Amino acid sequence: MIDRSAPRGVLPAAEPRGVQTVPAALPVQPRTGRLLVLATVFVCAACGLVYELELLALGSYLIGDSVTQASVVLSVMVFAMGVGSLLVKRLRTRPAFGFAVIEAGLALLGGFSAMALYASFAWLGESRPALVAFSFAIGVLIGAEIPLLMVLIQRIRRQDAGGAVADLFAADYVGALVGGLAFPFLLLPVLGQLTGAMLTGTVNAVVGGGLVLWLFRRDLSRRCRWLLLAVNAAVLAGLACATLLADDFERVARTAVYGGEVRVAVQTGVQELVLTGPSTGSPRSLDLYLDGRLRVSGYDEYRYHEALVHPAMTGPHARVLVLGGGDGLAAREVLRYPDVAAVTVVDLDPGVVRLARTDPMLSALNGRAYEDPRLAVVSQDAFRWLRGPAARDRFDVIVSDLPDPGITPSTKLYSQEFYGLAARALTPGGRIAVHAGPLTTRPRTYWTVESTLRAAGLRTTPYSTGGRLSGFAAGPDRTLGTADAPPQDWGFVLAARDRAPELRVDRDTPALRAVSTRGLQEAARDAARTRLSGLPPSTLPHPRYS
Secondary structure (H helix, E strand, O other), X not given: OOOOOOOOOOOOOOOOOOOOOXXXXXXXXXXXXXHHHHHHHHHHHHXXXXXXXXXXXXXXXXXXXXXXXXXXXXXXXXXXXXXXXXHHHHHOOOHHHHHHHHHHHHHXXXXXXXXXXXXXXXXXXXXXXXHHHHHHHHHHHHHHHHHHHHHHHHHHOOOOHHHHHHHHHHHHHHHHHHHHHHHHHHHHHHHHHHHHHHHHHHHHHHHHHHHHHHHOHHHOOHHHHHHHHHHHHHHXXXXXXXXXXXXXXXXXXXXXXXXXXXXXXXXXXXXXXXXXXXXOOOHHHOEEEEOOEEEEEOOOHHHHHHHHHHHHHOOOOOEEEXXXXXXXXXXXXXXXXXXXXXXXXXXXXXXXXXXXHHOHHHHHHOOOHHHOOOEEEEEOOHHXXXXXXXXXXXXXXXXXXXXXXXXXXXXXXXXXHHHHHHHHOEEEEEEEEEEEXXXXXXXXXXXXXXXXXXXXXXXXXXXXXXXXXXXXXXXXOOOOXXXXXXXXXXXXXXXXXXXXXXXXXXXXXXOOOOOOHHHHHHHXXXXXXXXXXXXXXXXXXXXXXX
């Protein structure tokens, strides 16, 4: 939640020292002029909050850890607003001109902020300095608005400072509400990050410049009027050109990030999906990225999915629940068992499922799992679904194929509360397999997942595919551990309610390329040597993942 209760500027007293309030010569009645100023406050507040949310969203997408990025953007911006309110004191003698210049600068910086951050990420590989810089600069300009607007509204009609403050803040906060709702429900899904920011900048420039150049035009010299017209025209022309070139820019930047074979790029209501690789040939050449993170590599995904799914399938497995896994790859491994009666896939993003159904390469990679009549799909948050009535059915196997626990939106899906709900959905003797993040590179995160499962009343058996765990064989065309193809570090935990499950693969398991009973047991022994004891579980009010 954005806290806009912090002062956006230092409010002048009824008669600021060194500033003589002279009634403005307006082309309209004072009452109408006052309403126009308040309407401008409303629009500028909406635009300012859109810029804030744009920076927050891009910081989370490009850098990750949305909690950290939100803290950085908001703290820097609120601090900068205080700086701006102090710096603007020198402009109070020329409030109309100063306000128009500030709005033009805010439109320029805010409108181009998304494009600049994306360019920094694409070509420099680092967008955090740009995020901090834009947060500070935009915050300074936002903080300079209210003091100048206070002087302008007092020039229209004198009133007590308390009443003026109440009117300005009311318009400001209502505008912030509209901007905050418009960003996720209108600008982001309809226009996207880049075009949405530039349209907001256009509105900002038109409203801010229009107020001064029409309502307060008699306060400006002829030279100032022409200067403001030229500045605003240049800003609007720049935003218009950037909007026309946004698609080309996005394609070029995306190529810089993902390489030259970007075949599908879709912004769903949940995340950005990018599929790279040729449209024909071997599906092992494709890569699937979700919000810039590599989620599936067709080259060796079988190692991950075989290690995740098949140890859990030893024993009864008539009914299987897959949490996440909208790409259909975990479901592919489950459906290799002919005695599986029903598989339910619960994935938040229907766009991933749609891509897995329709893209010829991805559907070939998942063995056209979505054409199997045994498979049913639910497009819903896994936590909410497990709490609902549909989860009252019991499952022999639950496969938790969710994003890494270190990603903030996934934290609740690795909590003690979540695993308690999952355990409730298991049949007696049922098993749950969890992707727990890398063991060798982030052992604390991995063992926190394991500790959280135990806190939920489950008995655990940890194992991994990376590091020194050499029990996993390479595919027929790849050697693990070579310099050009290092092994992936995937960590898993197999859990059950009654006793710690044994890691093995049944004799009648379909032929596997990367998993064997001996390899699994060696992996479990090696994983046990890295155990970090005494780690507290992660809960909803106290998440433990970094």
